[in-house]
Amino acid sequence: METAEIRRRWLTYFENRDHTVVPSAPLIYDDPNLLFVNAGMVPFKPYLLGQQTPPWPRATSVQKCVRTGDIEEVGKTSRHGTFFQMNGNFSFGDYFKQGAIELAWGLITAPQPEGGYGLDPERIWPTVFRDDDEAFALWRDVIGVPAERITRRDEADNYWNMGVPGPGGPCSELFYDRGPEYGAEGGPAVDEDRYMEFWNLVFMQDDLSAVRSKADFDVAGPLPAKNIDTGMGLERMASLLQGVDNLYEIDEVFPVLDKAAEMTGKKYGAHSGHAASSSHPDDVHLRVVADHVRSSLMLIGDGVTPGNEGRGYVLRRMLRRAVRAMRLLGYEDVALPHLLPVSMERMKASYPELETDFGRISQIAYGEEDAFRRTLAQGITILDTAVADVKKKANGGSATLAGDQAFALHDTYGFPIDLTLEMAAEQGVAVDQEGFRALMQEQRARAKADAKAKKHGHADTEVWKELRELGATDWVAYQSLSAEGTVRGLVVDGEQVSELQPGQTGQVVLDRTSFYAESGGQIADSGVIKVDGATLKVIDVQRPVKGLVVHTVTVDGGPVTVGNAAYAQVDPDWRLSACQAHSGTHVVHAALRQVLGPSALQSGSYNKPGYLRLDFAWNSALSEATRSEIEEVSNLAVRQDLPVSAQYMTLPEAKEWGALALFGETYDEQVRVVEIGGPWSRELCGGTHVAHSSQVGAISLTGESSVGSGVRRVEAMVGIDALRYLGKERTLLSQITGLLKAQSSEELPERINELLIRVKESEREIARLHQQQLLADAGRLVSEASDVYGVQFASVDLGDGAADDARTLATDLRQRFGNDRPAVVAVTVTAKGRPSIVVATNDAARQWGVQAGALVKVAAGVLGGGGGGKPDLAQGGGTDPAKTGAALEAVEHAIGSTVTAR
Structure with missing residues (x-):
């Protein structure tokens, strides 16, 4: 049974049993605590927590989810994945334990021709919370599962809470016995590879007053309304119904893995009798490709674009990990145009919008791959040079790449830190991650300093939840620019206060407002709120929780107290x-x-x-x-x-x-x-x-x-x-027209083109004169060359200039020396604050073993950098322009050492 059909049957089954079908929320969800939706219950949290009244008594969904906490583990085993789909059915004070258990059993055991999943009832093992005698009895007496197949487990396995005070409750998990070939007999408590969990039924019945850990909490009493929250992993059910071992082999994932194997000439599982458990690098890389391509498709489909922070960085990381995995498999051409369409074809049955929107999705993904290929070309060369340098300095000991070098790769070349870590590790070199993180933190702190007050003032939502419980804001921004209301709440630094003093800045909540709160790309309204004896200048308006409008204000006059009558007036011009x-x-x-x-x-x-x-x-x-x-x-x-x-x-x-x-x-x-x-x-x-x-x-x-x-x-x-x-543009155009003495602006392109031609001609003439001046003293430099154990050596520091000047002078001087005697030329120059050196040798010098490439490496080391090249001509550079004289001296000493060692 294909995954899309499993999904369809789920929704049909529950819809036929009076559940409202709720579409999947986007992976990007309006929750300040979440990067992505990571569980099927996330869109229903306000109802389960009692913050909002649910619009229906029972609901069902198939929710798209992404979890990225263990992204480094993806591919290393068949258990880890990033994107998954969670089938859920929910009851808000309607049915409870018996209803949830009967509904679950009916769907999974009903024959497939009758719309069920047709699982063998004799192979299903329920678990219940240790003290939940009610659930145990329901499974045994109502459903008919033998007592020996019902396992009691403790808080760590069978009690659900959110990690904070609030609702919680015991849960009942369903496991399926996949057979002796998967492990030992004895139920889920013995072997959870053989007995695969596929569904969790949460019975939300307790009000928790304190939560110290998953297994350590205090129950204050029962909830006023009991809820049901269940989650069945769609990919897990697909693996059971398709008779495959894991999520990588189901119909929505394996075609991408198979295509990657075809493109790279690899065979999945060729190195192990059991592909799913294989840790061979080829199998790991193929699983990374399969997972990350699908996850990227879904993320871009929901509006995520690659970036350097937050959600965008997660997407960028997955796309680049997929591309690099293909390179490690030996495939260096563009890969995503071959892989992404395969994933779209498999996912479109459940999400037809992916096909409709594939032009946009593919543009973003392929553009990121092209950018990454350019990044790789630059970054790999720089990283390899840096790694080789630290390994050389370590002299066989443990080598560590400095944090500032890793940061430079990231900041200047867009080279992700995780890629630096992976590639350095492959060459036996560690990376100073603490140093890198410190530099990243400094950069982020600088970038976010200006926005901190505005954007992070609403980060702690607890105070807003308390104010929201007093009622939703009557928002009339569409109908009017003004509104009469009452001050419902005042907040300063995240804490409720009874009044705001003159000159103070804080947040004001009114029961009614005409101010537009920032959303949908539109910034908040400007204007004033007038309170008896005070005018509040509105500087920002936000919606920190749904239904609540919060005004950030500065107070002129006052004080302002809770309960004051207020008049909100939006600036009409604004x-x-x-x-x-x-x-x-x-x-x-x-x-x-x-x-x-x-x-x-x-x-x-x-x-x-x-x-x-x-x-x-x-x-x-x-x-x-x-x-x-x-x-x-x-x-x-x-x-x-x-x-x-x-x-x-x-x-x-x-x-x-x-x-x-x-x-x-x-x-x-x-x-x-x-x-x-x-x-x-x-x-x-x-x-x-x-x-x-x-x-x-x-x-x-x-x-x-x-x-x-x-x-x-x-x-x-x-x-x-x-x-x-x-x-302003017209005024500027008029000024340029006058400066160029044109009759009208239409003449400007021709006049500017003539001017550019003259500038280029002048630049060429200046460059010619500069070269003449540069070479004028060439004869003197040759005649004044020093003798280093029989080798003629000419060195010169040009000071500030162009990098090409050094190469031009070095090659000219070498030609003037001829080949009768060994000769070496070394020229340094500082361009834009960075020193560089060029070394040239003639044939006679090379016959004596004196090579330009070796000499440049010595000099570049003195300058604080690196370099290399051919035996006859080489170039290097560094970071310390004060060391150019020392670098030339180092070349002279190296010549002497080479000659005397012959």
Whole structure:
């Protein structure tokens, strides 16, 4: 039975038993504690924790999940993977233990022709919590499982909690006996390889007052409403029903592994009688490829793009690990164009949007591979040189690559630290990880210093949960720019306070507000909140928890106390400009898709009064003609005065209607669809907008650039700011026209081209004169050459100059020496603060064993760097320009040592 069919049967079974089918949430989820959704219950946490009222009494889902905590272990065994799917059924105060157990048993044991999974009931082993006599009795007396097949286990195995005070409860896990060929007899307590766990039924019944560890906690009492949370691993069930050993061999994963094996000429499991347990490097690399290609496909599909931090770094790491695994298998050509389509073909049955969106997905993935191949070419050479140097200095002892060298590889060349660790380890060299992390921390601290107050002020959500329990904010930003309300809460430094003093900065929660909270790429409104005797200047508005709007303010007058009547007033000019920018973003997005095609999908945006930027999937720079066309299409849409409207509908209805969703956003069942000109622009959006496109005003594209593999960014000014921008451009153009004494701006290209030609001619003439000056003293340098045990040696330090100057002078001097006597020339120069040295030898010197490459390595070592080259001509460099004289002396000594040792 294919995995997609197992998934379909799950949803059908529970839907037929009054469960609402809830679509999988995106892997990027609005939870400050999670990088990705890592469990099937994550989207249901607010209901299970009692924070929100569930819209249905029972639900079911197949949730996409990614866990990256043990990414280094992926491939080393068949047990570790990153992407997986969790089938779940949930009850919110509806059925409890008996209902959950009966539903589970009915699905897994019903014959396949009747819509079940058809597992052999005699091979199913339930486990229960040690003290859960009720669950034990249900399995034995209601279901009919013999008592000897029901195992009692302790808190570590069969009690669920979140690791913090709150709900918890015993659980019952289901295991399947795969047979004696997989291990010893005796049930899950004896061998969990033979007895594979595939389903966990959590009976959420206790209110925990303290949680010290998974197995050590205090139960304060029963929960007021008992819930059910179950999770069945889809990949595990697939391996059971497909008769394979593990997730790498199921129908959604193995085709990628098989394709990688075909491309590299390897045979999976050829080195072991049991491929799944093989730790041979080839099998490990093949499993890495299979896992990471599928996980990357799903992450990009949900809007993640490669980057250097957070989610983007995880994706980048997986893509690059997959590419490098192929290289280690001996395949050095581009790999992802052969592998990613295979994964998409297997996954599209469950996620058809992957095929629809594959143009964007593949652009991003292939762009990242191309970038990584360039990174490898640069980084490997640098890393190999550094590793060889530390090994040489270690002189056979333990060698460690310095943290600053690893950081330079990462910061300058984009070489991931995990790749540095792997490649260094392969050559027997350790890496100073603590030094690297310290430098990374310094860099991040600098980059985030300005944003810390704003973005991290809401990191601790506990205080906001308490305020949310008082009721949701009545949010009227769509209907009005002002609102009368009451101060419901005041917060300073993460703690609730009773009042804010004059001049103080803090957060204010009102029961009703007209302020737009930052979301969907649109920054928060500006304005004031007036309280009796005080004016609060609003400097930020956020939604730290769902349903709660929080204003960051500075107080003028006051004090302000909880319970004060308040009047919220948004700055109307600010809001109008913000609406222009947000609507302008939709217009530019539609124009991009019209000009470039439907694969140019938005992957992120930011807009504020007068300015917008939009990131979209595309893997090459836009030409000037294309940029002009996009700008023209955008402004024509503005000129046409297209109607702008917003309406609410269910998410499936919106998708069927053709509305575009922003990647990475989490949407409720009811979503808001904003239209501009009907189907021309139809997007899911919670932002504020103008009423007609003409109100956007002018749109002027100001820039286009790359922001990552397969992702481009356009920037534009909007409305009056666009006109001001064009006015500045016109003034600048007029100034240049005057400076070049042109009659009109149309003459500028010709005038500038003439000027550039003259500049180039002048540069060539200057370079010619410089060369003449450089070589003018060549005869004197030859005549003044020193004698080093019979070898003529000319050395010169040019000081500051161009790197090519040293090579030019060295080769000229060597030619002047001829070949009658051995001769060596060494020239140093400092270009842009970094010293370099060139050494040249004639034929006679080389016959005496004096070689340029060996001499350069000696000199470069003095300069604090490295180098090499051919016996007749070599070049090196370093970091310390004060050592150029010492480097030339080192060359002279090395010549003497070589000659005297003959």
